[in-house]
Amino acid sequence: MRAKTLVFMGTPDIACPTLTAASKAGWQVKGVVTQPDRPAGRGKKVRRCPVAAQADDLGFLVLQPERIAALKEELKSLDAQACVVMAMGQILPKEILDIFPLGCVNLHTSLLPLLRGASPINQAIIQGFDTTGVTAMMMDQGMDTGHIIMQEELIIDMQETAGSLADRLSALAADLLPRTLEALWKGEATWTPQDGGKATYAPVMKKTDGLLDWNKSAEELDRQVRGMDPWPSAFTSLNQKQLRLFAPTCLSDFDHKAKPGTVLPPQMERPDMLWVACGQGALGLGQVQAAGKRRMEARNFIHGLRDKQGFCLGE
Structure with a gap:
């Protein structure tokens, strides 16, 4: 046998x-x-x-x-x-x-033929899949x-x-x-x-895929942050130095009138988060990692800023 x-x-x-x-x-x-x-x-x-x-x-x-x-x-x-x-x-x-x-x-790790390739887990989140x-x-x-x-x-x-x-x-x-x-x-x-006609693809992730464009909607950026956590991680810049951003996240659809990328005052939904103006809505971020520092809770990072608002990320 x-x-x-x-x-x-x-x-x-x-x-x-x-x-x-x-x-x-x-x-x-x-x-x-x-x-x-x-x-x-x-x-x-x-x-x-x-x-x-x-x-x-x-x-x-x-x-x-x-x-x-x-x-x-x-x-x-x-x-x-x-x-x-x-x-x-x-x-x-x-x-x-x-x-x-x-x-x-x-x-x-996908429901083939959807998301063939190297990064199906990341892309399922980034592309907004429910399942x-x-x-x-x-x-x-x-x-x-x-x-x-x-x-x-x-x-x-x-x-x-x-x-x-x-x-x-x-x-x-x-x-x-x-x-x-x-x-x-x-x-x-x-x-x-x-069914090859229904196939979609999830190519190899690169570190540069994590760069956030604050002109996008808060919903899109939320998916990007979560889909890149823990690797390759979403990132932006603050005072020309890289700032990495991580979940947990929170969305707000209030009309902020601020330039995309602007650090906003703490929001009622989650005052412990770092809130950033997006092209549509605002995104709250729970953890950050500044250049040369360890990953930390956003509330601790906020306390380290000279002011809690007015800074613009991505510049």
């Missing part, structure tokens, strides 16, 4: 619960493939990537190639039935996809174009950040994977082709 064996591929924190779920579901993890460890932090010390660190703790073989294609013969030798991929950061070539008899299952979810997909050579096996939907909260949504989707993926693998193992999985 065939053994339930798999190779897991993933790199960041969001993939860790899914690796644990695969092991607890009775599948033998023959190997874990991650991106190579990279220098990180101010000291630029090489830091073990989260999935590799977890695999170390669980006693799994860890492989960290620059390109997955280089592992072809080693992956064949592992003789695994399936491959599970979550947030690996590389597209698998055909010679790797063909190694596994049950195929390669990718867990993508998102996780798709278990049979991988092909395209970018998130394979047949859908299962999907689970999740409602996006009003104060959702990219960080909080990632945590919830990570847990959802860990719940979805064992059911997906069981269906594949029993030959009961259904494969539904994606």
Whole structure:
């Protein structure tokens, strides 16, 4: 009788619960493939990537190639039935996809074909989606174009950040994977082709994507701040120095008559927040990080200003 064996591929924190779920579901993890460890932090010390660190703790073989294609013969030798991929950061070539008899299952954090690509969690918030979810997909050579096996939907909260949504989707993926693998193992999985005509895309996020244009509406800027929290983070400038902005946020539609970017007096809704005039309405910000400083509560930052109003951000 065939053994339930798999190779897991993933790199960041969001993939860790899914690796644990695969092991607890009775599948033998023959190997874990991650991106190579990279220098990180101010000291630029090489830091073990989260999935590799977890695999170390669980006693799994860890492989960290620059390109997955280089592992072809080693992956064949592992003789695994399936491959599970979550947030690996590389597209698998055909010679790797063909190694596994049950195929390669990718867990993508959107309801495909919506938001194919690298930043579906950020973009679901930035674009104002009410719902998102996780798709278990049979991988092909395209970018998130394979047949859908299962999907689970999740409602996006009003104060959702990219960080909080990632945590919830990570847990959802860990719940979805064992059911997906069981269906594949029993030959009961259904494969539904994606409608490419409905596809949208979520490209790789860049730090420059966080720059706020205060001429936009408070609602748009609210989504941008939350969708960039914690990374790459929304930012503006104050006295020609960068000021990073974070959730929690609050919206006000009062007619302020102020130039967009102007720091406003504290508002009744949330007097503890930093309030900024927008092209339409005003946006309250709960946390900020000035250049060379640590992230702090907005009320503490406000106390550090010489006056609580009249400053203009973005200049």
